Amino acid sequence: MTALAGGQSAGEPLLTVEDLHTYLATGQGVVRAVDGVSFTLGQAEVLGIVGESGCGKTVTCRTIMGLTPRRIAYSSGRVIYHPWGEGNILDLSERELQKLRGTHLAMIFQDPMTALNPVRSIGDQLAEAVTAHTRLPRAQARDRAVDLLTRVGIPAPERRMRDYPFQFSGGMLQRALIAIALASSPRLLLADEPTTSLDVIIQDQILSLLLELQRDTGMSMILVSHDLAVITEVCDRVIVMYGGQIVEEGDTATIITAPSHPYTKALLEALPQGGHRGPLRSIPGAPPSLIDAPAGCRFVPRCPLAMHECTGWTTELVETGGPGHRARCWRHHEVGRATAWQASDSA
């Protein structure tokens, strides 16, 4: 299932993120969760953001939505949502943000079990999403809610409207959440690990549903996942994040066939191969602490290509030559040729 709209990324941009930093003030120190992230998302484009836990993927999404905890989060940089004018979203007031969120941006979450209010029926919550930003008579709102449930493939939607979240399975709940997110016909859907808590079969169904809806509505989508397999299945373009920074960016095909950052290559090699029995590969070590990130390249402690010069290198995204393909590695041309990763003990 490769993406259909692969070539459209060159079209009109929908969202531009420039040099986004989000720092979180915690008891242990300042966490530089997002540290200089820039990217552009085209109309009807599906962009994947991949990386290990704690790489800043979720914080990036929340910053775009204006949902970072105000008391401890400090953001700088520019986030421009083009249909809303050329202003910086980060400067919007809470009231303007609310309007933007309800009508243009939508987000779905990792754990559908907790993202719905447990004491209110699915239909009630769906109807609320429909009427929150547009005035509609009760009956019409209900009809639209039923339509939405039908659209996301929930059987017997009329009857299911009365059910409470605990009466739904995980996959059904994620479908219901997608229906709620679509209630306002958003132009941009942020899907933050939408399939992580679901089993593979359901995962595949949800991804197909998301893609189908994306094609039908022409909305853009940012899909966040730690699973490169999920990302490559769905996305036109991929951003690989490590330590709060983008380490590689490019077309899905380029990223899988010619990774130019050792981290991407390591992620690819960590994917289990079907039918191939052997030790599971992983990446030795852990992502860097974002409280005091090391100088130079942040992947140095885990990188097999690391040299002394890497620690002193002022990191930047380097053009690799491929179209729109950039990597944060000064030896990017050597990555492809590097011998296979040493199989680390899976222990």
Next chain:
Amino acid sequence: MSQAWATHPSQALLRVAERAAKRSRSTGRRRLVLISGLVMLGIAIAAILAAPLLSSYPPNALDVLHPLAPPLTPGHLLGTDQYGRDILARILYGGRIDLAIAFGATSVTLVFGTIVGIVAGYFGGWVDNLLMRIVDLFFAFPFLVLIIAIIAMLGPSIFNMFVAIWITSWVSYARIMRAQTVVAKKQQYVLAARTLGYGRVRVMLRHILPNTASAVIIFSMVDAIGNIILAASLGFLGLGAQPPTPEWGTMISDGQNYILSSWWLATLPGLAIVFVGVAFSLIGDGLADVLRPGER
């Protein structure tokens, strides 16, 4: 749990079936608690509303020929007090005041305290600090002393008793609600609601309140009993209903001089308080189970 399955599947199935039956029995029993509480309260309310039908005497009518008549005296089912006033009539009419306090004082403090608590919990920061320090201020005073001081300032009357309760007892609701809100606002569904661009008021009323209201509603039942007893205590101290207005606490206070010779003067209104108190307490227990299913 897994041990149950270690035996033969059919046995395990039997055991599960047994457990399910037990659960459904206990669910029925819990509902029974709520229903019996509601029935008792219903009886009490019906009785005080139908007071003129149940008793042929006005509450303040004197029967000077029969003072201190014991219960079951012909014409006076529950006897008379030292002035020959019919005790049944006084309990029935007095109940109007006590139940009015149970509902009137409690509902106002419930609503106000809930609003303060949810605002403090949801907004946090200086709003929270300010509101909660005010709450602390109220808790710092001995509760009864504070009420007595307020009534002393305003002058003893039933309305001023209401005012004193309104001023002082919303603080418990605010504390409970704040604690619940602080927990609820960190839940994913609140974040999800904000993601949908819902405003603060909507998030608080439609997403946080339904999940937290059970705690304050259950507490309000306990508080209602507390308010009846408080009204009775204030009546006893002469700060609530003024004679000759019938009120349970005042009646007990009046009857204490006769407790050794004529026990019914103080005991019967006391039993009325116990009856209503038990009713509220059963409702509270029953509601706790009905509003929070699956918590045990």
